[in-house]
Amino acid sequence: MILRKLIMHNFGVYASTNQFEFQGKEPIVLIGGMNGRGKTTFLEAVLVGLYGSNSFAYTESKFKTYGQYLKSYVNKADGTNQTYIELEFSLDGSDEEIYLVHREWDGNTQRIREKIWVKKNGSDNSFLTENWPMFVENILPSALSNFFFFDGEKIAELAVENTNDQMKESIKALLGISVLDQLNNDLGRIISRLSSASTEDQDLIYLEELRKKRDNAENDLKDVDDEIYRLEEKIDSLHVELEKKNAEYAIKGGDIVEQRHDLMKQRSHHMALVERYEDDLLEQAAGEIPLLLVKSLLADIEYQGKKEQSYKTSTMATKKVRTLYDDFVNKYPESKAAISKFVDFVQADNDAQKQEEVYGLSDNTLYQIHRLNTVELNECVNHVRLQMKRRDESYSKIDEIDNYLSVDIDEKALNRIFKRIKELEKEILTEEVNLTALQQKRTTLHGATMIAESEFSKAAEQILSSLESNDDDKRTVKYAHMAVEIIKRYRIRLQQNKAGILAKTMTDCYRKLAYKKHLIEEIQVDSVSLDLHYLNGNGDEVEKKKLSAGEKQLMVISLLWALAICSKKKLPVIIDTPLSRLDSIHREALITTYFPNASDQTIILSTDSEIDQKYYELMRPHIGDEFTLVYDDEHMKTSIKKGYLFEGK
DSSP, X not given: OEEEEEEEEEETTEEEEEEEEOOOSSSEEEEEOOTTSSHHHHHHHHHHHHHGXXXXXXXXXXXXXXXXXXXXXXXXXXXXXXXEEEEEEESSSSSSSEEEEEEEEETTSSSOOOEEEEEETTEEOHHHHHTHHHHHHHXXXXXXXXXXXXXXXXXXXXXXXXXXXXXHHHHHHHTTOHHHHHHHHHHHHHHHHHHHTTTTOHHHHXXXXXXXXXXXXXXXXXXXXXXXXXXXXXXXXXXXXXXXHHHHHHHTTHHHHHHHHHHHHHHHHHHHHHHHHHHXXXXXXXXXXXXXXXXXXXXHHHHXXXXXXXXXXXXXXXXXXXXXXXXXXXXXXXXXXXHHHHHHHHHHHHHHTOOOOSSOOOHHHHHHXXXXXXXXXXXXXXXXXXXXXXXXXXXXXXXXXXHHHTSOOOHHHHHHHHHHHHHHHHHHHHHHHHHHHHHHHHHHHHHHXXXXXXXHHHHHHHHHHHTTTSOHHHHHHHHHHHHHHHHHHHHHHHHHHHHHHHHHHHHHHHHHHOSSTTTOOEEEEOTTTOOEEEXXXXXXXXXXXXXXXXXXXXXXXXXXXXXXXXXXXXXXEEEESTXXXXXXXXXXXXXXXXXXXXXXXXXEEEOTTTSXXXXXXXXXXXXXXXXXXXXXXXXXXXXXXXXOTTTTO
């Protein structure tokens, strides 16, 4: 359902004819006005247009009759006392199915009588006119309309209450569960009526006895399951306390007392390591380490030695050339001149490289110096660094152990904690024994339940098969029994599934809105009772009384949002006084996250103090339509102007 148009004629503060037309592409419709200017009247006009006397606006009002309620909204400014409301909407937001419902009444008459007619796609529809209450209930039941059309103040009041029975029934209805309950009740009445009409039938009496036997077995099993659940919760609670006591024992030094001997052994071990590392460092200091001080000199020696060695090699080569020169010239005299120049060249080059012998190092000595410079000293440095690192690490361990051992220990307090730990361990053991006994009892009861279920099913099959040739009443009883059993099982599974989906959806909605993201990590919905449970990051339940008023209100809004999502209905959301009791942080979350995503159409009725200039700018990208309610003090009437309160300012 998407609202397209609302026309009010002489309704409340709206004198003469006033029209809201919603054509925007974005989801938010913003209607601004001061208090008493017609915001709540707008909401009640929508409710009256849709539901008439079934509107919760009337049922929750002070008026005893619907006629008195309608008469209270007649605006007499033009003297006619003629009032009407006209509401136009589409089912899915398209133009394929357009509905227009028109309600009017005359304020001049003593007894107010409302007239209604309905059009579909522009044509009068007598069937819809006569059956409108049934039709609109199929779209959005009036009992559930307060989940979609609500007052922020009432939501704030609801936030201080626990999940009441009315809320739970509404949740069931929105999730499609109450329909199954109603169907089961109707079938039960049919079975009761038809069975009582044939009390002479002993087979049916026997079948009813078996059914009661089965139900009693199931109830006994449920009682044991409840007891097991309570005992498991108690054991879990004891484990939590035990964990806390163990942690307290450790914090107060219990671990130190128990580990003191081991810690002293560790300290001695690290002291021995320190001595070993320092002995090694002293050994290195007495060996090659001092050579690092003259490393540059060693490099110079190596360089000079290599030059001297090169000159020696060159000299030997020159002598060899001179020796070969005479033999070569004798053999090849024609080459004497050229060869003589070459020999002179080699001699001159060798003379140019002449080096005075400084060190006169042998090849082996030069190699040893080279290895010392390039390998051994580097290895020595790396080894020293590693040993120093290991020594420092051992010193750190020693300091850590010393700090650990220096903690003041209150042995009396430790003894008390230790005593409580042993008590808890004993109590847990006792309760776990009790739990085992209960589980064994459950196994027995489960077996009895299965036997009773089997007996009932077999008897029902035999008896109901024998009724195949009987009258329609007995066949109806047969199929009604079958249907009740199917619905019973399906309802349990459906509620479990829906509760899980609702919980996850509500958790996601709350995380999107909440400022304290980690205060509540998960919201659970009990699959049987539909009670809400709030869990922190440790899995512990957060009591509702520990939440602030704003956080409680966000929780209710998260529930409404999640219900709207889970219902899978395309419905508008109308919010009057939207930001009641919320601080600025939570207000901003609603404005930027909830309002744009609450529905395909979200109509917000606000004052300038709720949606001020700042919040208006945040909302602007999501606003499809905006209106201002302008009040005429002289004529005491409200008119509608396009644009919000701040337009043009």
